[in-house]
Amino acid sequence: MTEPKSASTRVLKVRDLRVYYETPKGDVLAVNGIDFDLYEGETLGLVGESGSGKSTAAMGILQLVVPPGRIVSGEVLLEGQSILGLPDEALRQIRWAKLALIPQGAMNSLNPTMKVSEQIKDVILAHEGKEAKKEIKARILELLSTVGLPGRVYDMYPHELSGGMKQRVCIAMAIALSPTVIVADESTSALDVVVQRVVAQTLLAVKRKLGVSMIMIGHDMGLMAQMVDRVAVMYAGKIVEIAPVQDIFIDPKHPYSQLLIASVPSLKERKPLKITEGITHDPRNPPPGCIFQLRCPFVMDKCRVQTPPMQEVKPDQLVACHLYEKTEDGSFINVRDVVGNT
Numbered sequence: 001m002t003e004p005k006s007a008s009t010r011v012l013k014v015r016d017l018r019v020y021y022e023t024p025k026g027d028v029l030a031v032n033g034i035d036f037d038l039y040e041g042e043t044l045g046l047v048g049e050s051g052s053g054k055s056t057a058a059m060g061i062l063q064l065v066v067p068p069g070r071i072v073s074g075e076v077l078l079e080g081q082s083i084l085g086l087p088d089e090a091l092r093q094i095r096w097a098k099l100a101l102i103p104q105g106a107m108n109s110l111n112p113t114m115k116v117s118e119q120i121k122d123v124i125l126a127h128e129g130k131e132a133k134k135e136i137k138a139r140i141l142e143l144l145s146t147v148g149l150p151g152r153v154y155d156m157y158p159h160e161l162s163g164g165m166k167q168r169v170c171i172a173m174a175i176a177l178s179p180t181v182i183v184a185d186e187s188t189s190a191l192d193v194v195v196q197r198v199v200a201q202t203l204l205a206v207k208r209k210l211g212v213s214m215i216m217i218g219h220d221m222g223l224m225a226q227m228v229d230r231v232a233v234m235y236a237g238k239i240v241e242i243a244p245v246q247d248i249f250i251d252p253k254h255p256y257s258q259l260l261i262a263s264v265p266s267l268k269e270r271k272p273l274k275i276t277e278g279i280t281h282d283p284r285n286p287p288p289g290c291i292f293q294l295r296c297p298f299v300m301d302k303c304r305v306q307t308p309p310m311q312e313v314k315p316d317q318l319v320a321c322h323l324y325e326k327t328e329d330g331s332f333i334n335v336r337d338v339v340g341n342t
């Protein structure tokens with residue numbers, strides 16, 4: 001499933017993206033300098049607890065941040081083209097056509113007064129103009145079929161559809177213009193467990209059929225395990241670890257990733273659930289040094305002063321944590337494994 005990333009084509013490159021929200025008590029540093037790449041055909045899971053900045057990161061990448069939010073800095077390259085700061089019209093052309101977002105809660109934002117087909121038609125016509133009109137019905141029916149919906153949905157209104165069906169309509173809209181990248185923000189949340197799986201399967205099927213790259217934002221680590229190629233773990237506006245999914249599950253390196261994995265319930269091994277308490281610091285005033293220091297079981301003096309850099313501690317496994325130090329032969333050790341440090 002995972003080949004060395006250096007061997008793949010990069011479709012999206014995000015560097016030092018910062019998005020803040022202005023509040024009367026100071027800026028909330030919602031996304032505070034994130035870096036990652038997305039490769040052709042891959043699905044990258046973006047996980048982290050509520051308020052860690054996942055949706056804000058998505059809005060930042062698509063430049064849909066609205067006041068009181070603002071993009072403070074960063075670089076976003078889509079297929080090599082810098083898109084941060086492009087004029088509105090150029091951005092409008094790129095959104096949907098190259099970079100599509102299924103926003104958090106999208107299914108609740110479908111227009112209740114318009115038939116499904118009209119809403120999909122609007123997306124296509126807005127980008128392709130009247131030219132697209134001739135074969136548009138066949139195209140919409142094909143899109144519905146791609147997301148596993150029957151043709152009769154064409155003439156239905158959102159209130160006639162179940163949550164899972166509405167979510168699949170949102171996926172159909174996102175793929176209407178064959179984008180290169182889809183960002184799906186919590187597309188399976190707020191659905192019951194069986195429907196969640198159906199929607200997740202739909203996303204995977206779409207990805208395979210169209211060969212798109214996908215950023216899948218979510219909370220459900222179990223679902224992530226089955227869906228994604230790599231996982232980026234976010235904590236309080238930062239990515240603390242990014243690695244192939246099997247490494248995150250079998251050998252998570254960052255203490256926060258370890259906590260997340262330990263929180264996944266297991267039937268085989270009935271252990272007490274680790275209760276994670278949520279982000280403890282004021283998001284307007286993060287502590288200097290490591291962002292996770294206030295909750296880290298392994299915190300060291302260094303963590304309170306120095307921000308840990310992202311280091312590739314194993315091939316394709318990047319972690320921002322002072323526990324890992326490079327040795328003379330280029331490999332990394334966990335300083336807690338060194339006698340005298342535990």
Ligand SMILES: Nc1ncnc2c1ncn2[C@@H]1O[C@H](COP(=O)(O)OP(=O)(O)OP(=O)(O)O)[C@@H](O)[C@H]1O
Binds near residue numbers: 068069104
């Ligand atoms: N309009 C706003 N004004 C001020 N702060 C905001 C605003 N929107 C979001 N925030 C803050 O930004 C931070 C990141 O929020 P965001 O919604 O991106 O998190 P998330 O990871 O998507 O959470 P969830 O899992 O609940 O969807 C949080 O501290 C949140 O309170």
Ligand SMILES: [Mg+2]
Binds near residue numbers: 055056104185186
């Ligand atoms: Mg969110």
